[in-house]
Ligand SMILES: *[C@@H]1O[C@H](CO)[C@@H](O)[C@H](O)[C@H]1NC(C)=O
Ligand SMILES: *[C@@H]1O[C@H](CO)[C@@H](O)[C@H](O)[C@H]1NC(C)=O
Ligand SMILES: *[C@@H]1O[C@H](CO)[C@@H](O)[C@H](O)[C@H]1NC(C)=O
Ligand SMILES: *[C@@H]1O[C@H](CO)[C@@H](O)[C@H](O)[C@H]1NC(C)=O
Ligand SMILES: *[C@@H]1O[C@H](CO)[C@@H](O)[C@H](O)[C@H]1NC(C)=O
Ligand SMILES: *[C@@H]1O[C@H](CO)[C@@H](O)[C@H](O)[C@H]1NC(C)=O
Ligand SMILES: *[C@@H]1O[C@H](CO)[C@@H](O)[C@H](O)[C@H]1NC(C)=O
Ligand SMILES: *[C@@H]1O[C@H](CO)[C@@H](O)[C@H](O)[C@H]1NC(C)=O
Ligand SMILES: *[C@@H]1O[C@H](CO)[C@@H](O)[C@H](O)[C@H]1NC(C)=O
Ligand SMILES: *[C@@H]1O[C@H](CO)[C@@H](O)[C@H](O)[C@H]1NC(C)=O
């Protein structure tokens with residue numbers, strides 16, 4: 289099986305594009321009618337592409353820049369999607385994370401982790417010390433990468449030389465989701481049905497959360513700092529991290545909770561193997577909305593910079609949802625197999641960029 293990532297850039301432009309260039313269509317209509325020489329045409333094209341690339345730019349008229357001379361505001365209402373395929377591996381991608389420097393890290397079924405240079409798609413570094421599949425990756429507050437593996441351990445990596453800084457060892461079964469709490473602690477969920485909060489200074493267990501009958505498949509940190517966890521038995525629990533008790537149990541899915549994401553308004557969204565996504569009211573544990581358009585299990589969820597929710601599914605699509613009315617805004621359909629993992633690019637980036645990993 290050949291493994292592929294699609295690196296998807298969303299140049300999101302339902303915001304206003306302020307630009308002295310005309311939009312491309314009008315642009316070419318105009319300049320194809322005018323008898324420009326070839327060089328001028330190429331310059332105009334470069335200028336227009338630069339405008340589009342920047343998304344929200346103000347091109348200034350200058351001697352070097354022969355950009356079209358109109359002070360127009362152009363409203364562009366479309367989304368451009370570019371794909372780059374990173375392909376340097378013979379194993380399945382199981383997890384993705386975006387490092388603080390913008391590099392992409394990916395964890396594989398064959399137990400290796402690769403750090404990619406996204407400028408040219410080359411592999412910067414390969415991390416090898418786990419003895420089984422990598423199931424999750426998380427970036428700590430200090431920028432270190434943490435990896436959770438089926439080999440029951442979590443490793444913290446030194447990304448300068450690829451060595452292991454620390455191995456966290458207390459789960460009695462495979463480690464599944466990882467999240468970083470607001471205070472910087474790392475939380476890990478496991479097939480052993482527990483969640484462990486780790487003390488990363490000492491490399492030992494700070495607290496074990498244990499109230500369930502089922503594997504932990506997803507974790508998320510709420511805006512108030514509480515930890516939410518989703519289980520194979522279809523329940524979601526919100527934890528009190530002061531004393532490790534369960535604050536609330538959310539029950540309405542009919543199959544495993546594969547992913548949790550916190551929306552910009554603080555609501556929690558859950559993606560389930562029952563093919564739906566639910567948005568929950570955390571005041572009383574009721575369902576606010578059920579998003580229903582995937583034809584197979586929902587796996588990763590990611591909140592985009594504009595607040596939209598994106599979901600990847602085993603139905604091979606990524607969907608972007610309108611959370612006002614619960615309708616699908618867009619379906620991205622360029623994968624030939626289920627979407628396993630999604631990661632959002634850096635908050636600081638103006639463009640929305642999303643990575644998705646798939647097998648082909
Ligand atoms: C894959 O990555 C390795 C380094 O990990 C490199 O030596 C090799 O040339 C790469 N192959 C391709 C096709 O990029
Ligand atoms: C990719 O870019 C990096 C840094 O810019 C460079 O060190 C590396 O040689 C490049 N790799 C390839 C395959 O072009
Ligand atoms: C991980 O690293 C340690 C220390 O270098 C080494 O003893 C061990 O064999 C390595 N394990 C694997 C699976 O590579
Ligand atoms: C990697 O770097 C760290 C700190 O910079 C150092 O302590 C460690 O010995 C290095 N490991 C290897 C294998 O070079
Ligand atoms: C986890 O840590 C506790 C307390 O230190 C210890 O009793 C237990 O055996 C450990 N479990 C595993 C699986 O390492
Ligand atoms: C699990 O949490 C519920 C609700 O807080 C509580 O009633 C129950 O005793 C807990 N069970 C265990 C095994 O901790
Ligand atoms: C944990 O703390 C919460 C709030 O502080 C309290 O309501 C709850 O009863 C406590 N649970 C246990 C088991 O101590
Ligand atoms: C979810 O909630 C709806 C509305 O309250 C209810 O009709 C349905 O049976 C619930 N489904 C499950 C699986 O709990
Ligand atoms: C939960 O609260 C919301 C708004 O606060 C309300 O609309 C809804 O009816 C409540 N649901 C239940 C089951 O109490
Ligand atoms: C998703 O929505 C589209 C457009 O409304 C509809 O044609 C399609 O049947 C829906 N698919 C599923 C699986 O609900």
Ligand SMILES: *[C@@H]1O[C@H](CO)[C@@H](O)[C@H](O)[C@H]1NC(C)=O
Nearest residue numbers: 369370371372373621622623
């Ligand atoms: C998927 O993307 C690739 C690269 O951009 C493109 O060549 C191919 O036609 C696309 N396939 C579909 C089904 O859209």
